[in-house]
Amino acid sequence: MLKITSAQINPTIGDITGNIALMLRAARQARDSHADMVVFPELSLTAYYPADLLDDASFQRRLDAGLEQLKLSTREAPALHWIVGAPMRREGTGKPFHNALLVLKNGEIVLQYNKQLLPTYNIFDERRHFEPGADMARVLRIGDKQVGLMICEDGWNDDGQDYAVNPFQRLADAAPDLVVSINASPSNIGKREQRHTVFGNACSRHRLPLLYVNQIGGHDQLVFDGASFAMDATGKVVYEAQRFAEDITTLTFSSQLQTFSDAQGESFAKVEVTGLPTMEFYRQQIVLGLKDYARRCGFTTAVVGCSGGIDSALTLALAVEALGAANVVGITMPSKFSSEGSVSDSQTLCRNLGITLIEHPIRSMVASFEEGFAAAFGKPLQGLPLENLQARVRGTTLMEYSNAFGHLLLTTGNKSEVSVGYCTLYGDTNGGLGLIGDLYKTEIFALCRHINATAGRELIPVAIIDKPPSAELAPGQKDTDSLPPYEVLDEILKSLIEGARLPDWEHARAEQKMADLRADPAGRAMIERIQKMIARNEYKRRQAPPVLRLRGRAFGSGRQVPIAAVQYA
Numbered sequence: 419m420l421k422i423t424s425a426q427i428n429p430t431i432g433d434i435t436g437n438i439a440l441m442l443r444a445a446r447q448a449r450d451s452h453a454d455m456v457v458f459p460e461l462s463l464t465a466y467y468p469a470d471l472l473d474d475a476s477f478q479r480r481l482d483a484g485l486e487q488l489k490l491s492t493r494e495a496p497a498l499h500w501i502v503g504a505p506m507r508r509e510g511t512g513k514p515f516h517n518a519l520l521v522l523k524n525g526e527i528v529l530q531y532n533k534q535l536l537p538t539y540n541i542f543d544e545r546r547h548f549e550p551g552a553d554m555a556r557v558l559r560i561g562d563k564q565v566g567l568m569i570c571e572d573g574w575n576d577d578g579q580d581y582a583v584n585p586f587q588r589l590a591d592a593a594p595d596l597v598v599s600i601n602a603s604p605s606n607i608g609k610r611e612q613r614h615t616v617f618g619n620a621c622s623r624h625r626l627p628l629l630y631v632n633q634i635g636g637h638d639q640l641v642f643d644g645a646s647f648a649m650d651a652t653g654k655v656v657y658e659a660q661r662f663a664e665d666i667t668t669l670t671f672s673s674q675l676q677t678f679s680d681a682q683g684e685s686f687a688k689v690e691v692t693g694l695p696t697m698e699f700y701r702q703q704i705v706l707g708l709k710d711y712a713r714r715c716g717f718t719t720a721v722v723g724c725s726g727g728i729d730s731a732l733t734l735a736l737a738v739e740a741l742g743a744a745n746v747v748g749i750t751m752p753s754k755f756s757s758e759g760s761v762s763d764s765q766t767l768c769r770n771l772g773i774t775l776i777e778h779p780i781r782s783m784v785a786s787f788e789e790g791f792a793a794a795f796g797k798p799l800q801g802l803p804l805e806n807l808q809a810r811v812r813g814t815t816l817m818e819y820s821n822a823f824g825h826l827l828l829t830t831g832n833k834s835e836v837s838v839g840y841c842t843l844y845g846d847t848n849g850g851l852g853l854i855g856d857l858y859k860t861e862i863f864a865l866c867r868h869i870n871a872t873a874g875r876e877l878i879p880v881a882i883i884d885k886p887p888s889a890e891l892a893p894g895q896k897d898t899d900s901l902p903p904y905e906v907l908d909e910i911l912k913s914l915i916e917g918a919r920l921p922d923w924e925h926a927r928a929e930q931k932m933a934d935l936r937a938d939p940a941g942r943a944m945i946e947r948i949q950k951m952i953a954r955n956e957y958k959r960r961q962a963p964p965v966l967r968l969r970g971r972a973f974g975s976g977r978q979v980p981i982a983a984v985q986y987a
């Protein structure tokens with residue numbers, strides 16, 4: 419038997435001293451549970467992902483000092499094996515670091531394994547900073563048990579005998595009793611289930627039990643959900659750590675039974691095959707993403723322009739959940755085109771959420787810009803430039819508030835609008851972080867309803883959910899004047915932007931819609947128009963604030979598209 423503590427921690431990128439403190443706290447818990455081994459996530463010393471900080475000389479010095487400090491810390495629990503992730507310097511040509519797994523014990527590094535498969539797709543860019551490890555299996559011996567070691571992506575390619583591309587195969591051939599994998603696996607819809615499938619297939623193929631330890635926490639765009647797990651040798655998940663929270667749990671491994679039980683040797687509660695319902699998943703991921711972004715950037719408060727529309731309402735509701743009602747402010751800024759409901763629905767919303775709503779009309783400011791424009795340029799400001807002016811006056815007012823009161827401005831664009839550029843640069847795109855920028859408009863409605871259902875009351879007024887979406891920048895304006903209905907637009911966008919990265923059930927629906935549209939000329943023209951809008955608006959997305967990533971392909975580092983390209987001009 420082995421006792422292993424799974425230490426699913428929330429390290430901060432670059433905070434080496436703070437991360438060691440987190441590890442020490444978990445190691446003490448492991449020691450008190452008489453564990454043989456404590457397992458931390460991939461790159462736990464720096465947190466995932468330090469990126470170009472690794473090129474910085476002062477960061478490198480801190481890393482060296484941190485490693486010494488970490489070694490010393492392990493003396494506090496001298497019988498314990500610490501399985502830690504850290505960048506390790508290397509000599510020779512190529513990149514100066516390996517992405518390494520270290521086994522530390524009583525002040526010494528007793529084993530180093532270097533990650534072999536470095537992901538360089540979607541949001542990953544590990545080849546930029548790391549040199550891949552030599553193709554070899556590393557096994558740690560504890561008593562009469564052999565623990566096979568691997569790092570995240572190493573386990574994602576188990577489909578052949580070729581050692582060079584399948585580190586799992588080589589490790590399995592070394593015949594360990596179990597595999598321990600350290601990970602930094604960002605979360606998106608369907609990811610938990612995907613991990614279970616990938617590792618379940620590998621574990622059953624090799625008849626190997628596995629402990630998978632993941633990072634949790636929000637790191638810029640990315641949120642890591644934790645959800646560390648243990649599998650028996652048939653690939654069945656027998657233990658799952660909490661999602662979206664730190665979790666330090668000690669497990670007992672039996673090599674005879676090839677499975678895991680709790681610290682007392684009792685079976686864990688049954689792990690459900692399907693995880694959180696989609697809307698609840700979005701909500702928890704966004705709340706953790708904002709919480710961690712705010713605290714790591716030094717914000718305790720946030721501000722949102724409150725239009726009486728659904729996007730700002732949802733942003734406010736999520737911000738309240740993450741930061742608390744006392745720390746969130748809405749600002750309503752009626753113009754001459756604002757509907758009656760714009761202010762009154764905002765009032766009801768903010769009353770329901772228990773937050774302050776400040777009224778700051780923009781009519782006179784807009785009028786003054788109009789006068790100045792006409793006087794200077796000899797023609798009246800009208801049409802789209804006038805529409806955008808209103809959004810810009812609001813954006814400027816919100817930034818004034820942020821500057822003066824230190825609130826983080828949350829931008830409210832959703833994925834449908836951001837895809838087609840239905841937003842004003844330096845206007846409603848202003849802000850530090852987008853909470854709902856990876857949710858299609860149709861999902862925005864569903865998430866609002868879910869929030870109300872779980873609250874058991876109308877937190878977001880139904881009047882807001884039910885009103886036809888409008889930018890309210892011109893008389894009687896509706897989104898559908900410029901865009902196809904969102905039910906159609908969203909399916910086109912899913913297919914064009916995410917395609918094969920969609921979860922199966924969404925992929926089938928989007929492709930069916932595309933096939934239906936392609937069957938007639940008007941549908942084909944619509945697809946082409948949307949394709950052009952996506953391409954033409956790349957420049958806006960490049961300047962927009964980061965959005966929390968929720969889906970397989972989000973705007974940001976996971977979708978790198980040139981701006982000044984001749985695509986659909």
Ligand SMILES: Nc1ncnc2c1ncn2[C@@H]1O[C@H](COP(=O)(O)OP(=O)(O)OC[C@H]2O[C@@H]([n+]3cccc(C(=O)O)c3)[C@H](O)[C@@H]2O)[C@@H](O)[C@H]1O
Pocket residue numbers: 802805806809835839840841842843844845846888889891897900957981
């Ligand atoms: N390739 C490029 N690289 C860099 N900059 C480029 C550019 N192409 C245009 N530009 C610049 O961008 C400007 C045009 O962009 P921008 O000023 O944003 O304006 P634009 O995209 O023309 O208009 C904004 C659109 O968003 C809609 N809107 C606005 C506000 C809120 C909502 C909503 O419902 O949420 C919708 C509005 O009805 C309108 O259809 C150009 O005048 C030019 O300065």
Ligand SMILES: Nc1ncnc2c1ncn2[C@@H]1O[C@H](COP(=O)(O)OP(=O)(O)OP(=O)(O)O)[C@@H](O)[C@H]1O
Pocket residue numbers: 722723724725726727728729730731749750751752753756760812830831832835846887888889890
């Ligand atoms: N009258 C207003 N008062 C305060 N903020 C506003 C107002 N109108 C727009 N905004 C801000 O600009 C963003 C874009 O709003 P707009 O109404 O143009 O379209 P939207 O994308 O449908 O958003 P929403 O559903 O929140 O209305 C809003 O989410 C809000 O933050």
Ligand SMILES: NC(=O)CC[C@H](N)C(=O)O
Pocket residue numbers: 460537569570571572574601602603604
């Ligand atoms: N850090 C990694 O190697 C992550 C890659 C892996 N496929 C994941 O997303 O889980």
